Amino acid sequence: MSVELSPMILAIFLPLFGAIAAFIAPRAAWSIGLATLAATTGAVIWLARDVWAKGAVMLPLGGWGAPLGIDLRADGLSVAMLALTSAVGFLVSIAALDSLKDAARQRQYFWPLWLLLLTGMNGVYLSTDLFNLYVMIEVIALAAVGLTVLNGTRDALRAGLEYMYASILGALLFLMGVGFVYLHLGRLDFAGLAGAEVSGSLIAAMALMFVGLALKIALFPLHFWLPAAHANATAPASALLSGLVVKAALYIVLRLAQYMPFPSETLLTLVGLMGAGAVIWGGIQALRAERLKLLVAWSTVAQIGLIFVAFARAGEMGLTESWKAAALLILAHGVAKAAMFLAAGRIKDEIGHDVIRDLDRAPIRPTLAQFTFALAAISLIGLPPSLGFIGKWSLMEGAMAAGYWHWVAVTMAGTLLSVAYFSRVLTAFLRFDRVRAPVGEHQGWALADAAPLTLALAAIGLGLMAAPLLSFIEIGYPFGVAQ
Amino acid sequence: MSLFPFLTAFGLPMVLALSLTVPQGRALVWRMIPFAPLPALALALLAELPLNAQADWLILGLHLGLNDVSRLFVIFTGLLWCAAGASARHWMRDDPRATSFGVMFLLAQTGNLGLLLAQDALSFYAFFALMSFASYGLVLHNREAQAQGAARLYISFVILGELALFAGLALGAAQAGSFLLADLRGTELPDMAVSLLIVGFGVKLGIMPLHFWLPPAHGAAPVPASAVLSGAMIKAGLFGMMAVLPLGNVAYADHGTVLMAAGMVTIFAALLLGVQQSNPKATLGYSSVSQMGIMALGLGAGLMVPAAWAAILPVLVFLAAHHALAKGALFLGTGAFAAQSGFAGKLAVTLALLLPACVLAGVPASSGSLGKEALKAALAAGSSVWLPWLRVALTLSGVATTLLMARYVALLWLHPPKTPHPITPEGVLLPFLALAAASLGLPLVWPLLAQTLASPILEGASGAFWPVALGGALASGVAVYAYAQRIGPALFVSHLTAPFRAFGARVGSIMTARRRAARRLGHAVPKALGSTATSWRLGQTAIAGLIALTLTVEMRASLHLEAAIPPAPQQGQPSSQAP
Amino acid sequence: MTDPLVIFDVALALAIVALAVAALSVRDLFAMIVLFVVFGLLSALAWVRLSAPDVALAEAAIGAGVTGALLLKTLHHLRYVSGTLGQQAAYGVTPLTPVPIGVTLANAIFCGLITLGLAVAYLGAPAAGPGFDALVAEAMPRSGVDHPVTGVLLNFRAYDTLMEVVVLLAAVVAVWQIERGVSDAPAPVLGEVWQGFARLALPATVVVGTYLLWVGAEAPGGAFQGGAVLAAVGLLLLLTRAYVPQPTHRGIARGAFVLGTGVFALVALLVASGGRVAFEYPLEHAKTLILLIEGMVTISIAVTLAALFHGREPVAQTKGGRDDT
C-alpha cells in the first residue's frame, strides 16, 4: 500500500509533524525544525511545479468535495505566498539558530510554536473554506502570541496580551461573519460565495470579517497593538510576525475580495483612506520612535497601509488590476521586513541596545548587519530595482492610469516619510565623531548575518524578476482577466 | 504781401534789445522779454503759405519769406525763446549783468528768427552772424575763467564758421548768379562751395570735428542761454544747410559720405566724451552734439541720393523740433534743479527731468523714437550700401543717448549746478515744465502743425524699447563700476552681496524658526495624539466605529444598487474558476 | 403568544441577555465568574431547546465548566499575588486608567448600532434557510458513523477538527512557554468536604466521560464532550492534590498532548492510497478509524484541558527561582 502524497497536504502536514516532533524532543528541536522547513520548502517547490504546469490545482479532502467537505486549492497567488513563507521562514530559522543560541528555553519553545505557525499559515494559503480559515487564523494567533512573548520580558508580555485580545476579537468578528454567511448561503466554501446575491446578511458578514481581519492585519486605525508586539518580541519572532503573520490575514482579505460580491467603490475609498492614514501616521510615529525595533515596527504599520492603498486604488477596474500591485507589495514587504528585523536584532545584539540616538556612540559597528538594514530599507522605501519599487510602480501606475492623483500623492508622501525615518538610522550608522573608544577593532561580521543579508539581497534582486513573478501570480487568474 | 509782419517778427526783439539800454524802462522790458518772439510765432501760425516779401531797398535787397519748412522752424524756435525768456526773467533778476545778458539774448533772438525768415543769402548770413556773435556774450556771461575759455573757444569756431560760410555763400551765389536762397538751392553748386558751406554750418551744428566749442559753451552759459543755444541756435546750422544746399536736386556723393561718416562718428564719440564730463550741462551739450550727428546722417544721405531727400526732409524737421523742445526742457530743468534748495524739490525736478530725458533717449512712442524710426524708413530710399550701417547707428544712438542722459542725471546729483544767486524756483520751473510738456506732446500736435510734412512720422513704427533698456543697463553698470571704484572693490563686493546675504540670512532664520516650530509641532502633536489614543483606548473604539461605518456604507451602496440597476452588477466579479 | 414554549423561550433569552449584562457589569470578579458560568449553562439550555444537544453538552462542559474553572484559578492567582486573597470581594486587580465618558459612550453607541445592524441583517435572512441537510443526509451512509454531528466532525470536515486539536496543542505549548518556573501562588485546593465529595465523584465522572465518547458515534456526545468530562477528572485530581504534576512526567504529558493530533494526522495521511485522498477513510474501516481517532483525541483533550488548568510545565521544586527569560 503506497501512500499517495499531495504537495498541498505535505505543505500543511509536514510542519505539523515537525511541530509535534520538536515539542516531544526539545533537544533536537532545531534540527527537526530546519529539516521540516527544508522539506516544506521542497513540497512548496513541488506544488509550484504542478501549478506552473497545470494551472490551479485542487484537492477535495476526504473525497467529499465542497461544500460538504473542505477543498484545498492552490493557484499562482497562493503558491507565491507559500513560497514567500517557506523561503523567508527558512532563512529566519537559520538566523534564529544564532540569535537564540544563548537562550535554551526560548530555543526549546521557538521551534514548535514556529512550526505550528507555519502549519497555520500554509493552511490559510491553501484553504477555500471560511470556517476552516477561522480555525487556521486561531492556530496562527496562538502560535504567534507564543512567539511574541518568547523572551518573557514584561514589555513583551504586555504587548503579547494586547495582541492576544486583538487577535481573539478579530477572529471572533470573523466567526460572526461566518455565521452570517451560513445564514444566507447555507454553505461556507469560496465557490458558494462566488456569485452570491447581495443581502443584509452578506453585508453584515463582510463588514464583520473585514474589520476582524483588519484588526489582525493592524490596518490603521486598528494598528494599536502592533508596534509594541513586534518591537518587543525577540528578533526572529519579530521577523516572522512582521514579515509573514500579518500577510496571512492580508491574503484572506484578498481572497474574500475576490469571491465576495464586494466591496463597493465607497468601501474601497474607505479602505484607501485607512491605508493613507496608516502611511502617514505610521511614518510620523516611525520618525519619532526612539528605538530601532520600534521604528521598524511602525514602518510595518505604514507599509501595510501602502499595501491597502494599492489594494483599493491601484486601478480603474475595481480589483482586477489593483490586486497585483497589492500582491507584489505583500511579497516585497514580507522579504524586506524580515531582513530588516533580523538585521535590527543583530545590531541590537552586537551593540547591546537599540536606542537610535546612541547607536552612533557605539565603537562596535556590525557593518554587515547595518548594510543589510540599508538594503532592506531600500526595498521598503521603494527604490529601484527592488521588489518594493516594482510594487510601488504598479501601484502608482494603476492609480495614475485611473486618474487617482491624490492616491499617487499619498504614496509619494509615504515614500518621503520612509526616506526620512530610515535615514535617521542610516545616519546613526555612519556617524563616527561621537565615539569615544577607537572604532574598527571589531567590525561585527558574523555568519548570522548571512540569512538577513540573503533576504535583503532577495528583496532587491526580486525586482528584476518581477515579470515572471507576476505572470506566475496570475496563474489561475485570481481576479479574472481585465475585460 | 506787406513787409510789416516780417519786420515786427524780428523787429520786436531788436527794439526790446535797444530799449534795454535805457535804464528807465528796463523793468518793463524784462517783463516783455518772454513775449518777444510772439509776432514771429503769430506769423508762422496764422499766415497763409507761401509768404514772400521783399525790400529791395534794404541792404542789397532784402528778401523775406516763409515756407513749409521754415514755418515749423519758426514755431519751435519761437516757443523755445519764449520759455527761455520767461526763465531768464527770473534767472537774471538779481544779476548785476542782467542788462548785458538781456541785450545779447534779444539780439541773438533777433538773429535766430531773422535767419529763419531770410530768403536771400546776404540777409541770411547777416542774421546768422548776428546770432552767433551775440551768443558770445551769452557764453561769456559770468566772466569766470572757465566761461572765458569757453567763450574764447566759441568765438574762434564762430569765426572759422563764418569765414567758411561766407566763402561758401559767395561761391554759390556766384555760380547761381543770384543771391536768392531759392536760386542757390536750384543750382549745381561747385564742390568747393558745398564743402565750405558744410563746414560753416557744421560748426554751428557741432558735427565732429567741429564740435569742440559746443559743450564748454553750453556748459558755461547761464541756463536760459544754454537752452536756446542748444535748442534753437544749433538748429540754425541745420536750417542753413536745408536752405542753402541744393538738396534733392544735385547729388554730392563725396560730401554725403563724409557727412554721414562724420555724423556716425559724432553720435558715438560724443557719447564717449560726454560721459566723462563732470558738468551736467556739458553732458547735455555732448548729447546735443550726438543728436546733431543724426541730423548729419540725414543730411549726408540727402546729399548722396537726392531722390531720398523728399522723404528725409520732413523727418529731419521733426527731429529738430523734437530735439529743440526736449533739450531746451532739459537745460531749463537743470536750472530748475539748481534753484531747488530742498531734497524733495530736487527729487521732484529730477523725476520731471526724466520725462524729456526719456523722450530724448527714444522711449517707444515718444517723439525721439518716432523720429528715429521714421528716419530709418526714410533712409531706405537712400544709399543701399550705407543703409545697414545707418540703421545700426541710429538704433545704437538710442543706447548712446540713454547713457548720456543717465550720466546727466547722475551728475545733477554728484555735481549739482549752481545758481549765481538765489532764485525763485517757480519762475524757472514753469517754463521748464511747459517745455517738457511740449516735448512729450510733440507727436500729438505735430500732425496739426506740419500737415503734409507730418505723414512720414505718422506712418513710422513706434520703435523698440531695447536700446533704451540696454543703455539704461549699461549706465547702471557704469554707475556701479564708478561706485565700486570709489569705495574700493573689496568693499564694493561686500556691498553688492549684502542684499544677498541679508536675504539669505533672513530666509535662513525664518526657515530655522519654521523648522524648529515644525519639529516641535511634529514631535508634540503625534506624541500627544498617540498617547491620547492609547490612554483613551481609541483603537478599541475604532473597531466598533469601523464595523458600524462599513455596515452603513455597504448597506447604502447595496440599496443604491438595487434602486438603480437591478440586477446589480458588482465590482470584483467572481472568477469563473469556481472549484 | 399562546404557545407556553414561546414564553419560556423569551424568558430564557431575556435571562441569558440579562446574565451577560450582569456578568460584565458586576464589580466583584468572583461574582462575575459565577454569573458567567450560569450564563453558560443557560445558553446550553437554550441550545438544547434548539435541538443541539451536542453543542449544549460541549458548552456546558467546556464553555461554562472548564472556562469557569480557568477563570477561577486565574482569579485565585491574581488575588494571591496581589495580596487580596483574604478580602471579601475581588475587585479589579489590574490598574485602571480613566477613559473619558465620551469615549465609552461612543463605544456603546457604535456597538448598539452594530447590534442593530446585525439584528436587521439577521431578520432579513431567510428563516430556516439553505443548509447542508441534504448533503449530509446523502453522505451519512458513507461516513462510517450514525450520528451526523460526529460524521461532520470526524469525517466530512475532519480537517477542521484536526486543526482544532492543533489549536489545543498550540495553546498548551504556548501556556507552557508563557508560565515558567515555579508558581508564586500555591495551587488552589478544595476544602475538606469537597475533597470527600470529589473522591466519590471521580469514578463516576470517568464512567460518564467514557460513555460520552462511546456514544458519540450514534447519539449526542463524542470526543470533545467526553474529553471535557475526563478533564474534569484531572481537575479534581489536581484540586484535591490527589495528583501533583512532577517534572519527570513532562515527557508523558507531551506525549499525551500530541497523541490525538499525531494519530489523527497520521491516519488522515496514511489513508491516502489507492486513489483515495487524505482524510478519505476506506468505508470498511471508517468506523474503526474514527473510533481510534476519537479515542486518542479524547485522551489528548482531557490531558490538555487539565494541563491548561494547571497552567505551567512542572519543574523541579528544588531548582527554586525561575529559569532563563
Next chain:
Amino acid sequence: MTDAPLLPLFILLTSLLASPVLFALPERAARLRTAINLGMAGVKLALVAWLSLKVAQGVIYDLRFEVLPGLEFKLQADPLAILFIALSAVLWLITTVYSVGYLEHGPHRARFFGFFSLCVAATVGIAMSGNLFTFLLFYELLTLATYPLVIHRGNAEALRAGRIYLIYTLAGGLVLLLGTLGLWVLAGTTDFVPGGVLADVVAQNPRAAQALFVVLIGALGVKAALVPFHAWLPIAMVAPAPVSALLHAVAVVKAGAFGIMRVVYEVFGIETAQALGVTAPLAMLAAVTILYGSLRAITQDDIKKRLAYSTVSQVSYITLGVALASPIAAVGALAHLIHQGLMKITMFMAAGNLAEGLGVKRVSQMDGVGRAMPGTMLAFTLAALAMIGLPPLAGFVSKWYLAQGGLAAGQAWVIALLLGSSLLNAIYFLPMLHRAWFRDAAPEGAGAPGRPRIGWMLAAPPVTTAVLVLVAGGFANAPFSPLEWTRFIVAIEYQE
C-alpha cells in the same frame, strides 16, 4: 550585428562587480585594492574605446530585459551615451589615482572605494540607459551610492550635508518616478528615441505633456542643481575632495544635465518641445541659474564652496544649450558636458591639494600659494581661465558655440548672458589667481610652513586634466575630439 553584443554590459559590470570585491577586502589590503581599482578603471577605458570605435562604425548595441509586462530594462550605446561614458571612464581613472593618494591613510577605505565603484557603475548605467525606466534605476542607484561618499568623514557637518543631499535627491528621484510613470501612462513607452515619443500626446493633450515636462525637468533639475533646487550642491562640498570632484564633474550634476538632454531630445523631441512652448522657460531657468550661481560664488570665501557655486552656474550652460533648441547651441551644450567636467575636476583636485598640502581652505588664505605649489596652481589657473572662456581653452569653445547657437535661434540675449557670466566668472576667479601668483604668502598664514608634501598621485591628476582642458580646446576640430563627437550626436538628435 555585432561581434560582442554584450559589450555595454561588460562596461557596466567592470565597476559594478568591482564594488562588492572592494567592500569585502580588508582595510589593510591597500595594494590589492589599488590594483583592482586601477585595473578595472583601465579595463573599462579600453572597453569604452573599443565601444566608441564600434559605435562610430555604426554598430548598434541594444540589450533588453523585461521587468514588468512591456516595461524593459534596456541598455543601449548610442553616441550620446558614448560621450558620457567616455567622460566618466577617463575621469574615473584619474580620480581613482587621486583618491588613492588622497585617502592613503584615512579610515573606511574599503567602504569608500566600494561605493566609489558603485557610483561609477551608476553613472555608466545612466549613460547607457535605453529608456527612462532604466535611467530611473541608475539614477536612484547613483543617489544611494554617493550618499556614503558625501558623508565619508562621518562627522556632524558631513552628516547634515548628507541628509540634505539625500532628501533633495531622493525627493527628486521620487518626482522622477512620478514623471516616468506619467510618461509610461501617457505614451505607453519610456524609450529614448531621437525625435521623441510624445508627439501624439502633445497633439492631443498638451496640458498633460507640459505638466510632464515640468515634472521631469523638476526631478532632473535637482541633480542638475537648477535654481531653486541647487541648495544641496554647495552643502555637499564637505565631502572629501575626490568625491567633490566626482560629484561636480562626472557623476551627479552631470547625470541631471544628461537626463535633461535625454528628456528634451529623446522623450519629447526638440521640435515637439518647442511646439509645446516649454524650451523658452527652461532656457530662462537656466539663465537665472547661471547668473545666480555666479553671483553667489563671488561672496564665498571657502574655496570649495566657491567652486560649488561655480558648478551651479556652469552646469546650467548645458541646460541652456539644450533649451535654446538650436543645433549649434546643442553642440555647445554637449561639448560643455565634457569641458566643464575637465575644468571642474581640475579645480576640485587642485583645491584638494591646497587643503592637503598647505591646509589652505579659504580664498583669503591663498596668498602666495602659486609659488608653494606651482604645478597644482598652474592647473588651477588654466582651468579657471578656461572657465572664464579665454581662447583657446575648452571653456571658450563651448561658450562660442552657445553664443552662435543663441544667435541662430534668434535669442541674442544669450550673448549678453554669456558675457555677463564670463564677467562674473572673472570676478570670482581672477582674485584667486591674483592672490595665488601676485601676493606674498602671509608669514604665519596657513600656506607658510615649508614645502608641501604631496605625492605624485595627488599632483599628477590635476595637471593631467588641465592638459586635457588645453587639448580639448586647442584641438577642438580634430577628429575624435569631444566637439567632433558632439557634432555627430547633434546630427542624430536633430535628425539631420
Next chain:
Amino acid sequence: MTPDLIYGLCGVAVFGIGLVGALCAQDRLRRVLALKLCSVGAGFLLVVGAWRTPPATPDPVPHALVITGIVVMVSATAVALALIRRLQSLEADDER
C-alpha cells in the same frame, strides 16, 4: 415568534454586549470574559441557523462548527489567562 428568531436576536444581543465589554472593559479578566460572550453570541447564530422546525432535524454541520469554536475559544482563553497570570506575577514582583 419561532425559537430561532428569539434566540437569534438573543445571540446578536449577546454578541453586542460582549463587544461592548471587549471594547470598554479595562480589567484583564473581564476582557477575556467579554470575548467569551462574543463567541457564545456567534455560537447562537450558527445554532439558530441550523435549526429546522421540528420534526425536521437540524443541520449538523453548524453544530460541529460551534463545538469546534468552543474548543478553540477555550484554548485561546487558556493562553490569555496564562499571559495574565504571568504578567501579574511580574508586575507584583516590581511592586515588591
